[in-house]
Amino acid sequence: xxxxSPPLIPKFSSLAPHYDVVLSDIWGxxxxxxxAHAHACDALMRMRARRGVVILVTxxxxxxxxVARQLERLHVPRETYDAIVSSGDVTRSVIDExxxxxxxxxxxxxxxxxxxxxxxxxxxxETADYVVCSGLEDDExxxxxxxxxxxxxxxxxxxxxxxxNPDVVVERGSTLVYCAGAIADLYATMGGEVLYAGKPCRPxxxxxxxxxxxxAGREIALSRVLAVGDSVRxxxxxxxxxxxxxxxxxxxxxxxxxxxxxxxxxxxLAATFAAAGGMPKAVMRELRW
Numbered sequence: 440x441x442x443x444s445p446p447l448i449p450k451f452s453s454l455a456p457h458y459d460v461v462l463s464d465i466w467g468x469x470x471x472x473x474x475a476h477a478h479a480c481d482a483l484m485r486m487r488a489r490r491g492v493v494i495l496v497t498x499x500x501x502x503x504x505x506v507a508r509q510l511e512r513l514h515v516p517r518e519t520y521d522a523i524v525s526s527g528d529v530t531r532s533v534i535d536e537x538x539x540x541x542x543x544x545x546x547x548x549x550x551x552x553x554x555x556x557x558x559x560x561x562x563x564x565e566t567a568d569y570v571v572c573s574g575l576e577d578d579e580x581x582x583x584x585x586x587x588x589x590x591x592x593x594x595x596x597x598x599x600x601x602x603x604n605p606d607v608v609v610e611r612g613s614t615l616v617y618c619a620g621a622i623a624d625l626y627a628t629m630g631g632e633v634l635y636a637g638k639p640c641r642p643x644x645x646x647x648x649x650x651x652x653x654x655a656g657r658e659i660a661l662s663r664v665l666a667v668g669d670s671v672r673x674x675x676x677x678x679x680x681x682x683x684x685x686x687x688x689x690x691x692x693x694x695x696x697x698x699x700x701x702x703x704x705x706x707x708l709a710a711t712f713a714a715a716g717g718m719p720k721a722v723m724r725e726l727r728w
Contacts, residue, residue: 445687445712447705447722451482454686454721460651460659461486462644462681463520464668465497465506468688468726472611475515479726483519492654493520494647496666498637498673500573500603500619501527505552521654524647526637527553530571530603533636534559537569543593545586546573546603546619553603564593572626573603574619583621590626600626605635605673620673638668639677648681667726671715679717687719688726 448454461483466472469479483493499506503523511517534542534557541562544554550573564570570593575581593600602623608615620635627633637643652658664683668674669690678685689708712718 445718445721447708447724449723450728451686451723451726452485452728454665455486455489455491457663458491458665458684459655459663460492460494460648460665462494462496462647462651462664462666462678462683463726464638464666464670464674464688465495465499465510465523466606466609467669468667469495469515469519470510470513471613472609473513475510475513476725478728480515480519482726482728484516485728487518487521492651492659494651494654495520495523496525496638496643496647497523498526498604498606498618498620500530500546500550500636501525501552502531502555503528522650524643524650526604526643528646529636529642530573530601531557532642533601533634534571540568541566543567543570543598544573545570545576545589545622547576547578550574550603564589564596564598567598569599569601571601571603572619572622575617575622578616578618581617583617583625586622587625590622590629590631594626594629594631598631600631600633602633602635603637605637605639606670607672638670638673639675639680641680644677644681665720671711675712675715675717675719678719684720686726687722688724689722690725 541560543564604619606618607620666678667686669688
């Protein structure tokens with residue numbers, strides 16, 4: 440594999456004609472948790488105007504209809520996308536398969552929508568059959584290590600964990616905050632069994648590709664699908680898992696380690712991709728038509 444970084448392109452319009460479907464990350468590409476990125480929304484709307492299909496694929500631990508309402512609050516135009524697939528959707532399918540078992544919810548109250556409409560029996564970690572982790576209870580003050588004692592007691596009972604958001608960190612404005620993936624990674628390192636419900640694992644891509652085919656009214660060749668994201672760990676690896684091309688956006692969670700938001704360092708980019716064991720098709724500072 441070459442150590443050179445893939446091309447840094449200024450315009451998405453140079454790539455768009457080669458693809459029929461875009462699987463776009465949300466947080467870090469379309470918004471930063473506080474405001475929509477207007478240029479990214481415009482680029483995806485232009486893709487759809489060319490009869491392309493845009494499916495938003497997110498590790499948000501909430502059902503896709505809840506994600507849609509959040510996008511509306513952040514002023515992301517509904518015309519930006521055809522459909523949404525969330526790790527919350529995948530998590531709900533896992534919970535549904537485990538009907539009759541009790542679960543312990545490790546995460547903030549705001550994520551409870553993930554259980555809405557499901558016949559769920561909650562229990563404390565001392566008696567639950569398995570755990571659904573959707574995040575830190577207070578992601579502004581806590582770190583994953585604050586949960587080590589609780590995880591040790593869960594491990595002693597060999598509790599299976601469903602991670603409803605495989606992201607380790609996410610941007611909130613200009614700040615990075617920990618996500619469920621950070622707790623799940625710690626639990627896995629300790630020896631716990633974890634199922635990651637979102638990117639980079641296969642189930643969320645299968646769901647997204649099925650929605651893309653439905654929106655297009657036909658099967659879509661994987662060679663005509665482009666994933667877009669800002670995370671090497673989830674988006675780049677996930678695109679490789681799904682067998683599709685990948686466009687890396689540098690101004691998201693990796694911005695600081697890549698030099699700056701305005702001008703990423705090519706050597707840092709090459710080193711990041713080499714460490715990840717895979718190269719994207721192209722790189723952009725931000726998604727822009």
